[in-house]
Amino acid sequence: MESLIGPSNYFLFGFIPMIIFSFLIPMVGVGCFAYIMAKRVAPLVKAAPDYRLNRIPERIIHIIKIWLLQWRQPRYMTAGVLHIMIFIGFLVLSIRSTELVVVGISNDFVMPGFGGALGSIYNVLKDYAATVVLIACIIAAYRRGVVKPKRYAVPEKYGHDHTGEAIFVLGLIGTLMISESLFEASEVAASQHDVFLPPLSLVWFESLILSGASDGVLQAIHVIAYYIHDLTFFFFLCFLPMGKHFHVITSIFNVFFMRLDKGNTKPVRHDVTDEQLDDLESFGVKKIEDFTWKHLLDFYTCADCGRCSDQCPANTVGRPLSPRFISIKGRDKLFENYPLRGEFKESKPLIGDIYEEDEIWSCTTCGACEEECPLGIEYIDKIVDLRRAMVDEGMVPQSLQKPLGALEKRGNAWGKMEKKRADWAADEEFAETCTVKVLDKKETAETLYFVDSISSYDDRMQDLARATASILAAGGTDFGVLGKKEKDSGNEVRRFGEEMLFQTLKEQNIEAILGSGAKSIITADPHAFNAIKNDYNNDELPPIEHLSQYVAKQIKAGVLTFKPVEDGSKVYTYHDPCYLGRHNSVYDEPRVSMDAIPGLRRVEMDKSRDRSFCCSGGGLMLFYEPEEEERMSVLRVRMAAEAGANVIVTACPFCLVNMEDAIKVAKMEDTMEAIDFSELIARHMNQ
Amino acid sequence: MEILVCVKRVPDTEENEIEINSDGNDIERDDLVYSVNEWDNYAVEEAIQMVDKAGGSVTVVTVGDEEAEEVLRREMAMGAENGILLDDEAFEGSDGRGIARALKGVIEKGNYDLIMTGAQADAGAAQVGGMLAAMLDLPYASLVNSIEVIDDKKLKVGREIEGGNQEMNEIELPCVLSIQTGINEPRYVGIRGIRKVASVDIPTHSASDLGIGADEIGEGAARLKKVDYFVPESGEGAEMLEGSTEEIAEKMIEILKAKGGLK
Numbered sequence: 001m002e003s004l005i006g007p008s009n010y011f012l013f014g015f016i017p018m019i020i021f022s023f024l025i026p027m028v029g030v031g032c033f034a035y036i037m038a039k040r041v042a043p044l045v046k047a048a049p050d051y052r053l054n055r056i057p058e059r060i061i062h063i064i065k066i067w068l069l070q071w072r073q074p075r076y077m078t079a080g081v082l083h084i085m086i087f088i089g090f091l092v093l094s095i096r097s098t099e100l101v102v103v104g105i106s107n108d109f110v111m112p113g114f115g116g117a118l119g120s121i122y123n124v125l126k127d128y129a130a131t132v133v134l135i136a137c138i139i140a141a142y143r144r145g146v147v148k149p150k151r152y153a154v155p156e157k158y159g160h161d162h163t164g165e166a167i168f169v170l171g172l173i174g175t176l177m178i179s180e181s182l183f184e185a186s187e188v189a190a191s192q193h194d195v196f197l198p199p200l201s202l203v204w205f206e207s208l209i210l211s212g213a214s215d216g217v218l219q220a221i222h223v224i225a226y227y228i229h230d231l232t233f234f235f236f237l238c239f240l241p242m243g244k245h246f247h248v249i250t251s252i253f254n255v256f257f258m259r260l261d262k263g264n265t266k267p268v269r270h271d272v273t274d275e276q277l278d279d280l281e282s283f284g285v286k287k288i289e290d291f292t293w294k295h296l297l298d299f300y301t302c303a304d305c306g307r308c309s310d311q312c313p314a315n316t317v318g319r320p321l322s323p324r325f326i327s328i329k330g331r332d333k334l335f336e337n338y339p340l341r342g343e344f345k346e347s348k349p350l351i352g353d354i355y356e357e358d359e360i361w362s363c364t365t366c367g368a369c370e371e372e373c374p375l376g377i378e379y380i381d382k383i384v385d386l387r388r389a390m391v392d393e394g395m396v397p398q399s400l401q402k403p404l405g406a407l408e409k410r411g412n413a414w415g416k417m418e419k420k421r422a423d424w425a426a427d428e429e430f431a432e433t434c435t436v437k438v439l440d441k442k443e444t445a446e447t448l449y450f451v452d453s454i455s456s457y458d459d460r461m462q463d464l465a466r467a468t469a470s471i472l473a474a475g476g477t478d479f480g481v482l483g484k485k486e487k488d489s490g491n492e493v494r495r496f497g498e499e500m501l502f503q504t505l506k507e508q509n510i511e512a513i514l515g516s517g518a519k520s521i522i523t524a525d526p527h528a529f530n531a532i533k534n535d536y537n538n539d540e541l542p543p544i545e546h547l548s549q550y551v552a553k554q555i556k557a558g559v560l561t562f563k564p565v566e567d568g569s570k571v572y573t574y575h576d577p578c579y580l581g582r583h584n585s586v587y588d589e590p591r592v593s594m595d596a597i598p599g600l601r602r603v604e605m606d607k608s609r610d611r612s613f614c615c616s617g618g619g620l621m622l623f624y625e626p627e628e629e630e631r632m633s634v635l636r637v638r639m640a641a642e643a644g645a646n647v648i649v650t651a652c653p654f655c656l657v658n659m660e661d662a663i664k665v666a667k668m669e670d671t672m673e674a675i676d677f678s679e680l681i682a683r684h685m686n687q
Numbered sequence: 688m689e690i691l692v693c694v695k696r697v698p699d700t701e702e703n704e705i706e707i708n709s710d711g712n713d714i715e716r717d718d719l720v721y722s723v724n725e726w727d728n729y730a731v732e733e734a735i736q737m738v739d740k741a742g743g744s745v746t747v748v749t750v751g752d753e754e755a756e757e758v759l760r761r762e763m764a765m766g767a768e769n770g771i772l773l774d775d776e777a778f779e780g781s782d783g784r785g786i787a788r789a790l791k792g793v794i795e796k797g798n799y800d801l802i803m804t805g806a807q808a809d810a811g812a813a814q815v816g817g818m819l820a821a822m823l824d825l826p827y828a829s830l831v832n833s834i835e836v837i838d839d840k841k842l843k844v845g846r847e848i849e850g851g852n853q854e855m856n857e858i859e860l861p862c863v864l865s866i867q868t869g870i871n872e873p874r875y876v877g878i879r880g881i882r883k884v885a886s887v888d889i890p891t892h893s894a895s896d897l898g899i900g901a902d903e904i905g906e907g908a909a910r911l912k913k914v915d916y917f918v919p920e921s922g923e924g925a926e927m928l929e930g931s932t933e934e935i936a937e938k939m940i941e942i943l944k945a946k947g948g949l950k
Contacts, residue, residue: 278882394765394874401875406702408878409720415702417718500878 004190004219006107007226021227022104029234036241036340043289043296043338049270050292052257059256062376067255072374076307078143082136083374086173089133090248096126096180097233104230127181127201134177134202141170151306158325162244162304169245172236179229181206186222190215242335244304251375254301257294258376262367263534263583265494266292266381268388274503284388284497287347288333291382298377299334302327308369308379313614314362318629321362323369323379329354350386357395360386362626364617365495366578371610380495387497400496403623408501411487411508412453413620418484424455424462425469425481434470437480439516445480447472448518448542452528453488454618454653460660461653467682468524468547474685475554479522485512489528491579492619494535502535510538518542522550524678526579526652527618533584546580548651551681552589555596562684565599572602572680573645575636575659576612577652590651590677597684605643613639616662618654633662637672651677688743688839690734691799692767693790693819694727696751696758697809712916723758726805728765730866732873733834734803735766741836744768746797750778750789759889764880765873775893780906787818788904792897794823800839802863806830816865826862832870 010018052059065071070087073080095111102109114122143149144166154161185206188195197204210218240248247254268277268284270292285291308323309315315322333354337345351357363383370379390396396404406415425436437443449472455465472479490505509532513521521544523529529546554560574594580586587609594602607613616632617624637659640648648659659674666672698705698714699722706715723731734745746769747762749755759770773789781789794802806829807813813829820827833845837857846854847867858864894904902908928935943949 278879283879391875391877392879394876394880396875398872401873402701404875404877405699405722409699409722410702415699415720417704419718498877500882504878 004187004222007104007223008107010223025230025234026101032238039340040241043334044293046289047293047296050294051270055260058260062255067252082140085132085136089129092126092129124198127198127203130177130181131202137170137174141167151310165243175232179225182221182225185210186218190218246300247303250301254297255376259378263530265384268499283392285385286349286389295382299327299330301375307372311368311372313632317632319362319626320359364614364621366614367582371582384495391497399623399625403620407488414457416457421456422481422483424465430466434473436469438483439480444517445478446519447477447479448516448521449479449481450521450523450528451481452525464653464676464678467678470682474687475559482512489531491527491531496620506536526577530579530583548590551593561686562597565597568599570647571645572647572649573605573640573643575648575650577655578614580651581612582610603643603645605639615655615658633658634666637662637666646672648674649677649680688741688800690801691746692730692734693804694747694749695724695808696721696755697724723761724805724808726868728873729868729870730803730805731762732871748793750786760881760884761876763884764876770889772889772891774891777894777901777905781904782909782911783812783814784818785904785908787815790819791822792899800860804865806865806867820863826858828858829865830867831864832867
């Protein structure tokens, strides 16, 4: 036989022209796909607005880095490499698959531009791509089916196991690879000429196996393989929007529209200014359509990979929160309320339906989930929006009502008197060596030290305020504090959904800061740092620095120098506070500063920098009484011990509260201590 | 069901450092922050929940000056439909009986099926509820920690008894109940909620509006006079239990048994 008859010229049983199917399958497939997509888009149209068409160059960089280059995938090495193999294979094979659809109609069709050398190179590439994808699918199926990594497990309360769906799709992909290559291999085997096939590729193996087969068998394989590929291809296309493989379609959009800034919180509504908030009928996300369209797109995009929940400290300690299921439950609700057939359903309040109050209060907003998500899914803003709705409905746990009430009346969660806010500076021993100016009409200073509530009022944390003040003095900085005019920065007030209280605190602080006339702000509290930097959104505010940035700069300038480390036998480790590290990318300055102390031995914990493990949460989280099996901070101090450290240095008063408690709870008082960065620096600096 | 809840604006014990004034007859009231009396807040929450189930409306009333309006608005933000302010210089210096008399006046002007007060307020006297019931000649249950509506004539109320015992009673409507904390979980009211009701009209009544004579209220009518106010001297130091955790626990149980805290 010269060559096989292609599907476009083939007649089944000698009289049914297969070309009919070559037309029909794509038409029906594309028609179904368009219908399904129209239904899927419906809730996005009804959702809240979200402005995401700004800063296009940055968004294109995200597409290149996070989507095309799969930047975040290797954070989980095995799964990441497998995914990159399949992803690149899909990209390469998309041209071949499109070409094949047309080949069913016109046998000699070649993609425009792929006729010559480019075509030959491409053919080698796509043959290897198919081989790589098949191998990746087999390994992935083995992992899902036999190894069963823990993060894929579905806890009972979240419904049935997802392994079936995963393996089914891997099977579909495998079918595509095998049928595509068989189509080609059968033709090569039947050909009398020598045709080059990439050695060791799937099609190379298949052509070897088929080399002895009769022409009849080869002809049958050729046509059957074609239509299996065609059918599987269009079935897969329509199956994608039914579950976690929707990400194959949505990921490029989701990554394009993903958040560009860290640390900030979304406004209550993107189309409403802070001044108009009072006119809003309802606050936050009460029903599914109250989410923004991007947040609904997030639900569609979730690939169910479980990395978020694997990193989530709340999930790790057994709090009733798993970010993965925030997405999966949201997606399933969308599928249920916007069915492919029949009327769209009336939305019910989400709390009490798919989400629970404790689930939503369990989040410390540490950001580990968002840092990890390879698809740019957002969680913190969703949690904040759900909390805004709960606050609006009065659904606030009693444990949080007291501190919120105190914040409203006294500007701090402890209900302490405003006039005592700067009392920490009056400590006799401290006042002898360091004077702290309270900025008012008479006193001015270059730099404002924003203390924030916990360091102003908590007996132990006042040490941090004093250490910070003495560092600023040693650094030769002219500084002062706001005293009673300073209110809580409100970082957690906003993140716990009390937007109007946050707005009040923000306005009072902005007025006080501007009134002080200071040219720059320094704080040692990452929560205050974050709120002022990322949430206050006021162009007139002077620039703010965290103490660690200030110290690193002063070391570099030679202003701050250090004595040798007090106890050379100690091993230090640095714990990255969420609101300094992940939310504001300050990772190096504290480390560089610590390393400037002669003789200080420092080790890194396994989970450090952008994978730091939250201390249990700061601000209002200190007051919340979660359901949990263990404390995050206890796990954290154990991680420090595993790293071989006996001193945990942190740069956040809330982290310090939690670490000091944890050391007691874990009965590690003899082997572990926790101190703040400011204390370490103040103790070692040459005055 | 029409429910009236009597509330009081009190210095917030959580957010103040209470000090005695220089005259020694009251606390230092500069720099204090105020909120609604905690017990009253539970009463309002309970009333709202009852109305949510059985229909009707909740009215909150307080005796105080303009500043007391703030607590009325807070309770209205929770869900009370109406607020009434009893504001008259004549009320100043009233004892519990005088306050009860003022409240009686406003209750007689309305048509309420149920009147609630907090079990007690900042002064800790726990007297207004009982006096009010007596003046109105209505049945009264104090320290109520559960309410169940049987029908529009009867309630089943639980009362907390010493030693953690519980008592259940049937009580006929209309009646007066004084509410214990813990009966429910009061909802949160934020700034936004208060702003929403900021412009709702709150009628103000004077003593004469309510037909109360000057001899029935105020300092002059008070039969109770405060003669001193002080912080008691702290007693001898506390007893520190020593030993292992088990030993401490055992000693603790012994002491509790000896003092009647455990049976």
